[in-house]
Amino acid sequence: MEALKLGYSPCPNDTFLFYALTHGRVESPYPLEAVLEDVETLNLWALEGRLPLTKLSYAAYGRVRDRYVALRSGGALGRGVGPLLVARRPLKDLRGARVAIPGRHTTAFLLLSLFGEGFEPLEVRYDRILPLVAQGEVEAGLIIHESRFTYPAYGLVKVLDLGEWWEGETGLPLPLGAILARRDLGEDRIRALDQAVRRSLEYALAHPEETLPYLKAHAQELSEEVIWAHVRTYVNAFSLDVGAEGEKAVERLFAEAERRGLLPPSSQPLFL
Structure with missing residues (x-):
């Protein structure tokens, strides 16, 4: 066949x-x-x-x-597997921020949309997000896959762990x-x-x-x-x-x- x-x-x-x-x-x-x-x-x-x-x-x-x-x-x-929001410096509010996302149909973007609104998403391939944030082309990046382990090498800080947020809200994986x-x-x-x-x-x-x-x-x-x-x-x-x-x-x-x-x-x- x-x-x-x-x-x-x-x-x-x-x-x-x-x-x-x-x-x-x-x-x-x-x-x-x-x-x-x-x-x-x-x-x-x-x-x-x-x-x-x-x-x-x-x-x-x-x-x-x-x-x-x-x-x-x-x-x-x-548990402990959530997408991360990272930036060059801590952010107090996402409203008006340009956020690089790995796609509008990813679970990461759905979670960020459930968490808050008012940000401006920019769709890019997931492995391009960290360089964009590090270069200052966007205020923050929503990272998945290997980027979860490598973002500190770009001089970036964690703003939000969406897995921790989800687990805290629901008690579920x-x-x-x-x-x-x-x-x-x-x-x-x-x-x-x-x-x-x-x-x-x-x-x-x-x-x-x-x-x-x-x-x-x-x-x-x-x-x-x-x-x-x-x-x-x-x-x-x-x-x-x-x-x-x-x-x-x-x-x-x-x-x-x-x-x-x-x-x-x-x-x-x-x-x-």
Whole structure:
């Protein structure tokens, strides 16, 4: 059969997750073709239903619930994983501030919109945000991925940890991203793919050093220390199975966003 296209980002947590599945270390129920793209590109493609299997920001998932369903495995949720707002100096108020964001469909931007309003967002690729802030082209930057670990090297300070804010408001882990399957694949195929994703992660957890060349080939930051810090931060028990607490966290995020008119409502089940 024709290979199913599988979209994920070049960030270490995603390449770690899919290493075994895309390198023949675990069996896939169907042929897969890896497509590595920035997460906001994947978010935009999902609005078109372009890929049958894809990593997606939860904020973007909130807009495509009628077309996609989240797998139970492979997600990025947790505590201490939140996007950060950074600047050259402390900010007292976001109103009127120009803020570089990694995309309007990212969970980071949704969280910042839930936190406050009145700022001026500037969309740029996530790995360009720190230089823009350091050069003074924007007042602040909303950072994700490896940037969470490297911003001090740019002389920047943390203004806000949106994960801490979310956890303080809700007591729940923060949902960031999930692996989604297009509903038209059918339940049996989706369940088989979910199991394959879990096997891929279990293999990586059992053989982490084997994955490193693949992680380094795609990472923006080549420091092994940063790469493993990234993996430890974003890969956890919720990545193996979202669990009841993870489901509750996603439901709460969507409910808050719907209440504020930031996401449309949907009656579709969120998880496989």
